[in-house]
Amino acid sequence: MFVFDLHCDTLFKFFENQRYSISKNNGHISDVGLKNGGYLAQCFAIYQPTDITGDRGFDYFKKQCDVFKNAVSKSLVLEMATDKMDIEENRKNGKVSAVLTVENADFLQNDLQRIKTVEEKGVKVLGLVHNGENCLGYPHSNDKALSELPLKGFGCEVVQALNSTNITVDVSHLNVGGFWDVARLSKKPFVATHSGCSAVFKHSRNLYDEQIKAIAESGGVVGCVFYSHFLNGTNTTDIDSILRHLEHLINVGGEDVAALGSDFDGMDCDLPFDASKIQILVEAITSKFGFSVTEKLCFRNAMRII
Numbered sequence: 001m002f003v004f005d006l007h008c009d010t011l012f013k014f015f016e017n018q019r020y021s022i023s024k025n026n027g028h029i030s031d032v033g034l035k036n037g038g039y040l041a042q043c044f045a046i047y048q049p050t051d052i053t054g055d056r057g058f059d060y061f062k063k064q065c066d067v068f069k070n071a072v073s074k075s076l077v078l079e080m081a082t083d084k085m086d087i088e089e090n091r092k093n094g095k096v097s098a099v100l101t102v103e104n105a106d107f108l109q110n111d112l113q114r115i116k117t118v119e120e121k122g123v124k125v126l127g128l129v130h131n132g133e134n135c136l137g138y139p140h141s142n143d144k145a146l147s148e149l150p151l152k153g154f155g156c157e158v159v160q161a162l163n164s165t166n167i168t169v170d171v172s173h174l175n176v177g178g179f180w181d182v183a184r185l186s187k188k189p190f191v192a193t194h195s196g197c198s199a200v201f202k203h204s205r206n207l208y209d210e211q212i213k214a215i216a217e218s219g220g221v222v223g224c225v226f227y228s229h230f231l232n233g234t235n236t237t238d239i240d241s242i243l244r245h246l247e248h249l250i251n252v253g254g255e256d257v258a259a260l261g262s263d264f265d266g267m268d269c270d271l272p273f274d275a276s277k278i279q280i281l282v283e284a285i286t287s288k289f290g291f292s293v294t295e296k297l298c299f300r301n302a303m304r305i306i
């Protein structure tokens with residue numbers, strides 16, 4: 001069965017190591033691994049580290065766009081996709097679609113004009129914040145006061161501006177106050193690309209039931225993260241934990257809200273599979289939820305928001 005994964009941090013590996021190869025590496029994702037894993041599409045996030053600040057951020061963003069395009073063009077397996085037609089075309093040609101996303105949009109630096117560049121670069125999903133405060137808003141936190149802070153004025157303007165683009169807002173990493181501003185301001189489906197459920201395991205990176213419902217009502221999706229720290233609080237991801245979070249997403253938000261958002265190459269824990277072996281998970285999901293629901297979870301729901 002096809003897989004459409006809404007989040008990985010593989011592009012950051014290229015920043016840490018200029019000679020990183022998408023074809024041959026020790027990480028969770030390689031291009032051949034994606035092909036062997038039966039992937040339809042993989043989202044690749046440009047993650048802006050918090051120590052790259054101010055105007056350096058925009059240069060960094062543009063540089064990482066080039067890194068992405070370079071890696072894709074060198075690969076015999078990957079082809080960039082910016083819409084459903086691209087994905088369908090790539091599938092027919094035996095290629096895995098690579099979709100560009102952003103995690104931490106601090107590089108926008110109070111300049112709405114920059115959204116045009118982001119669009120032109122082919123970014124399809126934009127995560128407003130990462131784990132630190134930025135010019136848009138505040139990150140998830142266990143501190144109630146911090147968690148309830150609203151989106152900043154510029155963050156609100158960005159969400160409104162994105163309403164008239166084909167870029168989807170991503171609320172993974174965002175605090176609760178910011179989340180509800182996105183829910184209020186977004187006229188389009190919005191998503192959490194890599195999160196879990198608070199009711200299954202309490203963690204500030206996970207979503208409360210009301211948040212899952214709000215995403216579902218918008219027509220958006222929640223990509224279930226594979227990171228054990230969010231799934232079960234241990235150092236080991238097990239398939240049952242992933243299934244529990246997926247089941248809760250379905251119970252609370254319906255079968256159209258649940259998707260996959262691995263966080264491959266962005267997590268530090270033991271995993272029972274990497275991208276090349278993702279069908280181990282797909283089989284477990286199929287046994288639990290049946291074929292047609294599994295199709296939704298593994299790729300159909302994600303396709304809907306691209």
Ligand SMILES: [Zn+2]
Nearest residue numbers: 103173194266
């Ligand atoms: Zn993340």
